[in-house]
Amino acid sequence: MKNILLLLVLSAFASGRAYGAIERASVDKCKGCHEGVVNSFLDGTHHGKAWSKDQTGPKYNCETCHGNGDQHINDNKIESIISFSKKSAQKPGKLNDVCMNCHGKSSDLMFWSAGKHKRNDVACSSCHSIHKEKQIRSASTCFSCHKDIRSQVNRFSHHPILEGKVTCVDCHNPHGTLSHGMIRAETNNQLCYRCHADKRGPFVFEHPPVEENCMSCHNPHGSQHFHLLTQKLPNLCQDCHDFSRHPGTPYDGKKGFRGTRDNKLIARSCLNCHDRIHGSMAPHNPAFPDNSGKVFTR
């Protein structure tokens, strides 16, 4: 198995094909009016670097993406050329077709046509800068449209997105998936399990909502409550658990550290005892059921 993997990797390194070259004469036609744009494209972008340094492959020029420029040179109108600027006369779908001609068959872009971004007329150039080297700071690019998420990641409890340790594209594929939320997995739990392998189980005692959907209790983008919880404890637990004695008792303003010090409210509330809420590997002792896996206290 290891040898096969190694062979696959080595063969990839050994069999690279030429990417192409810039057709200089054609580019110079545009440079007369757009010198700054052309220079920054040639010197500072991946496309420009790749095409300008590999003279063995197919030839590319500005018209590869912008279409025939003869009429534009004559009338100097933006409508007579494929423009990716804000003032473009083309619909985003048409602009994206230009990019997809080359990039559409990559694994990441296979499901572009089913994604929300395509449907909402997001153009490739809305996020990607073609003429100027600009690293996509994933979160800030996304926040420009997803203002609700910008708010959530700034809250009390959040994944380290602002700190640069987790990025939006770690969990989402902005180029489209068949999953809800364009996540990089088939289900929410399968996505979370990639990093939170300790939550996978299998457990002897399972907590059904945990097994079905992490989002029942957590907001992955950020929350006002600790542990990314959607609601404050004990209320979140009590919205599902009512039984005799403590699960159904109101924990009110009389019961903090300053009051009767009820341990269902102070500190971490229900988790003061029921910490194995994601599942337990402990046995159940019918003779002493409170210290047991079945109620997630062990």
Next chain:
Amino acid sequence: MKRTTYWISFQLLMAGVFASAASADFTLGTWDLSAGVGLGAQLTNIRKSSAKWVEYRDFRNSALANAYLNAERASYRLNLEATRIGLDDQEYVLSGGRYGSFQYDIFYNSIIHNLSFNALTFYSNPGSDTLNWGAGVSPTASTTWPSRFDYSVKQKNFGANASYFSEGPIFYSIGVEQSKPGGIRPVGVSLTTPGGPGLELPEPIDQKNNTVAMEVGYKQANWTTSLDGSFSRFTNFVPFVEFRNPSFTATTPTEKLSVPPSNDYWKIGGKAAWNPIGLNSSFLVRASYAKLTNEQNLFETIADGTGNTGDPVAVPALTNAFSGDLQYGTASAALTSEPVQDLETKLYYNFSRKWNQNTSITFTGATPDENVTNELFSYYKHDLGIDVDYPLPAKTKLGLGYEYMNVHRHRIDAIATRDHVYYAELRNSEADFVAAKVKYQRLNRSSDAGYTEGGLEGDFRILYYLRRFDVTNKGQDKVSAALDFTLMDNVGLGLEYTYRLNDYYQTIFGRNKDRSNEVYADLSYQVPSFGRFTIFTDYEVTKYESSARRYNPGIDPAPSTPPDANNYNWGAGIENRTWGWGLEAELPIVENKVDFGAGWQQYRGKGNTEFGVQSLGAAPAYAAAPIGNFDNYLRNTLRARARYAITESFTATLGYLYELFKYEDISFDAYTLTPGTNTLTGAFSDYDYTGHLGYLVAEVRF
């Protein structure tokens, strides 16, 4: 579409000085090279030691070092980047490849998650998986507790990826990664009786997760397909935590706490896209199968609570050998097409299923009625829908959609649920200066419970009246509107509003309603040749209404049972508000020579709860007091950075960060370690801080 950007990260703010040079600075053989080294220092000052200040960041007084190397030859490239070298949030990436052909990267980084500092426990050996205390230590007197420690988890990640994607038909990729979290986190356990005292103790974290993933694909003019597979092995080096229970008379650790189990997770999948297949259509499919397994023996003994001796006794189970076997299967398909000009449609279907073949273990009680068997949860889901978009006059687009989801699950309180979702959306861009969007969505959910009122006995009769919000009947209304103004070429204004109502209309006990109002706005102004200014604000208020029954064992929990001091219906109304605003400025004062950036942010959260209790005569059965401080917090952040390019190859950056954080919550207000009903260690009680950080970095480019 207008775009504004925000400074989002202190890391990025500090890393900005190490931006790679755009062009080659020197050559080595046939390689064009550029390289840089940044050296400096960060100094911090903080009032109170708080883990929250450095929750995910290493802000110690320390030296700063960063480096990069970029190399290019023809269409080959090689990049090395090292940031915050030697710190707990350090990161190293070596990447390279050939444009249009292959790429690879090798990485190492560490993520620190500081939870709480300076905790205190009576156990003499926090960090160990066998917790005991020594002579002279009393668990009920914190003055005798010997051990200060930090709750903190540090995760080291390293791995490599390679992919091949030439213009030929074959593409493939492979990636390997190892993650190693280690540290201590707080955990809670019960000590004796139902709802009785609890104990907070330090749980050691020593884990490893190895993952390998591969994908092989084939592409042709109108179709692409690929197969993928991954294997992940999670290893927990802590088998379980043994601890001495202070409520028992046993003098050795006889109690055991389970930990997340080691497991193997493998997954295979495939996907394909045909594009186009007529009518400007695409047909997309994806299927996957995953299997999650483990083998673990349960504890052979547990502490005997009889008489609170804590002596180990045998686990009363028919077997203690557990074999975990969960399987997940999914299948998805989507057909996007344009059956008539400009009418865009998407038909989709998703299926997912979880099979549960875990070992079923029966734990035997004194009588057969007291036997307990673990329940094996499984489900399957069908989800299908259609989205339609059609252009109307005046650059307006109408979107309509319908989705149906049917879920069957092994869960008696909601054996099956059926969701119907309808929506209508209008988008308009007739005016050059504004794009508008408005959407309404309705969800109807019906749910089947597996029990009847007559089939439930004793205290369990509450289940007939209890409905759980994640699966029960509900109606949801959601309205959203957005305006995106381009007032001038250099001025943008964005406004958004969302209203959401969930009405759990058949719930007697449980969550009855929740609703939220959200408003977001931002304004950006680009001053030609001067800089960019951005201001933004967010506001969200969410309200929850819940009902419950307080009752003693043996009392009928029916809501109609006459109330008394211990048995009554009650309700809670919870309101959470969060709001934030910020200002940011980026000023290239002298182009390519001096630039300055600064930003201010304030985020606040405030929660409160009102209670309503069933009346007992003229007065409520229980006089509940409202809570006015439920996860209240305030965070003010000021940051500034000035960069001066002294020469083309020498740049100096000076930065400053100020942050104030205040937290107020009834659960932590007047916090004490040994309140009598719980023995605590101080976890999460040290949020407040006022922190200052300054840094100076000099970067030399070669």
